[in-house]
Amino acid sequence: MTLKTSIIVLTLSCVALSSIVHTLLAFNLLDRRWPAGNITMEMQLGASGALIDGSADWDDCAIAGLVQWNANLGGAGVSFTVIRNSTRTPAANDSVNSVFFADDIFGTPFGAQTLAVTQTFIFLEDGIDTTAESDVIFNNAKGFNCYRGPIRLGPTPDGSTPTDLQRVAVHEFGHVLGLDHPDQATPPQVVHAIMNAFIGDIDALQLDDIQGALRLYGVSVVGIPFPPHDQVLTFFLNLENEYRDTLGRSRTNQGFVDAEGSTIWFPEWLRYVLNDCSVTEATTRVLLQIRGQGMQPVCGVVAQGVINFPPPSDALDFLNTLDTFYRNELSRAVELSYIDREGKAVWLQEYLRYRVNGCNDQQATDRVFQQVGGGSIAPVCSGEPPPTAPAPPPADAPPTPFGAGHALVGTNIPAGRYYTDPASGCIWGRLSGFGDTPSDVIAHEFIGNDAGQQIVDMLPTDVAFSTTGDCGTWFDSRGVVNRRAARHPATG
Numbered sequence: 001m002t003l004k005t006s007i008i009v010l011t012l013s014c015v016a017l018s019s020i021v022h023t024l025l026a027f028n029l030l031d032r033r034w035p036a037g038n039i040t041m042e043m044q045l046g047a048s049g050a051l052i053d054g055s056a057d058w059d060d061c062a063i064a065g066l067v068q069w070n071a072n073l074g075g076a077g078v079s080f081t082v083i084r085n086s087t088r089t090p091a092a093n094d095s096v097n098s099v100f101f102a103d104d105i106f107g108t109p110f111g112a113q114t115l116a117v118t119q120t121f122i123f124l125e126d127g128i129d130t131t132a133e134s135d136v137i138f139n140n141a142k143g144f145n146c147y148r149g150p151i152r153l154g155p156t157p158d159g160s161t162p163t164d165l166q167r168v169a170v171h172e173f174g175h176v177l178g179l180d181h182p183d184q185a186t187p188p189q190v191v192h193a194i195m196n197a198f199i200g201d202i203d204a205l206q207l208d209d210i211q212g213a214l215r216l217y218g219v220s221v222v223g224i225p226f227p228p229h230d231q232v233l234t235f236f237l238n239l240e241n242e243y244r245d246t247l248g249r250s251r252t253n254q255g256f257v258d259a260e261g262s263t264i265w266f267p268e269w270l271r272y273v274l275n276d277c278s279v280t281e282a283t284t285r286v287l288l289q290i291r292g293q294g295m296q297p298v299c300g301v302v303a304q305g306v307i308n309f310p311p312p313s314d315a316l317d318f319l320n321t322l323d324t325f326y327r328n329e330l331s332r333a334v335e336l337s338y339i340d341r342e343g344k345a346v347w348l349q350e351y352l353r354y355r356v357n358g359c360n361d362q363q364a365t366d367r368v369f370q371q372v373g374g375g376s377i378a379p380v381c382s383g384e385p386p387p388t389a390p391a392p393p394p395a396d397a398p399p400t401p402f403g404a405g406h407a408l409v410g411t412n413i414p415a416g417r418y419y420t421d422p423a424s425g426c427i428w429g430r431l432s433g434f435g436d437t438p439s440d441v442i443a444h445e446f447i448g449n450d451a452g453q454q455i456v457d458m459l460p461t462d463v464a465f466s467t468t469g470d471c472g473t474w475f476d477s478r479g480v481v482n483r484r485a486a487r488h489p490a491t492g
């Protein structure tokens with residue numbers, strides 16, 4: 001071994017800003033690593049005032065960040081160990097990994113926005129950059145506290161702007177391991193990660209962070225590309241509207257889990273299940289996460305190809321357990337929803353099934369809403385050619401009869417008068433857009449009896465027409481409808 005280089009290479013900083021983004025698997029590595037074994041961190045942060053989460057002192061707050069990493073480094077061959085309450089004087093290049101507060105970075109000023117810096121010394125061993133020392137230095141000029149949940153920015157009652165030291169520590173310890181900022185990679189990555197340069201509401205390790213560390217230390221990782229949380233949440237809120245506006249449901253379903261909770265924890269549960277955890281084990285790991293124990297390791301490696309989902313009854317069991325947890329352990333208030341819990345289990349899972357099998361947000365949403373409206377299950381998108389807009393019919397061609405789903409007016413069907421012989425339960429809507437909000441509905445009707453005929457005029461300015469399976473097939477002439485009715489005397 002040659003101690004060849006001894007360079008300060010990294011001034012890795014974080015500023016307090018919110019940045020919530022996507023979940024592509026795309027970590028950013030520094031291309032250096034520790035030799036196998038323990039990485040001992042000498043904690044010198046000292047006494048604190050009372051901390052929001054009850055941590056005994058700053059060391060305690062930061063060590064919880066090391067614990068998060070250790071829980072996820074299985075197979076990596078490295079692990080953090082800790083020396084608590086050290087009184088050593090921090091020094092650069094002393095082969096000790098010091099974690100401490102300071103006014104500057106061994107004489108170099110902090111940037112105005114910088115919360116903390118990790119400074120690393122490397123040497124070249126057998127052609128590989130190997131880490132010899134990493135010091136983590138928190139900026140004395142910044143206000144810190146220790147808490148989970150949204151980052152607290154701006155004036156606070158005590159006049160400070162306390163950033164959560166723990167999430168900054170988790171981030172800096174990622175630099176210690178050898179991770180860089182995915183959002184500052186070339187090209188920049190848009191991922192949900194605590195390793196992004198800007199500290200925000202993410203308060204614990206994310207999948208991308210863990211996969212980055214495992215990859216860096218030679219553990220092969222296979223990831224299922226789960227969609228970003230904001231898209232799952234938007235889908236869920238649109239589903240509420242769909243239940244209210246299209247299915248005509250009332251907001252009477254009680255539960256203790258809000259939309260945010262459902263759309264964070266249900267995908268987490270599925271991620272564990274799809275990565276080889278039993279449904280019980282997956283539920284246990286999600287509850288550990290909610291209790292603030294950080295992201296738990298998965299149980300195995302997922303098979304390639306089409307990803308198979310658990311039966312809806314398992315999904316419902318999980319949502320029932322989650323609801324009990326929210327009520328008993330989190331003491332949450334009752335939330336009302338248009339969707340019953342079975343509907344949440346089935347349709348959240350369907351949306352995620354389409355997403356992890358190659359469908360984008362719009363494709364998955366369209367497919368699920370078609371099913372919600374009584375339509376059939378659509379194929380997943382993996383291996384399909386990219387969707388192209390259907391060719392408009394020739395001007396003189398007869399209009400095509402159409403059934404359940406969305407038809408684009410002017411593309412799939414011409415504007416004009418349409419007829420159907422609906423069954424009880426038929427719901428149709430003329431839409432000005434696909435936002436699935438009331439403002440996108442020009443007109444709609446729920447037919448609660450076995451009506452003989454429905455007539456709808458679609459204007460050239462309509463964007464789309466939505467119809468459920470109970471409406472039957474829509475035709476552009478009364479006669480065709482009557483012929484259909486004649487073949488179905490029970491509904492005629």
Ligand SMILES: [Zn+2]
Pocket residue numbers: 012013014171175181195196197
């Ligand atoms: Zn950083």
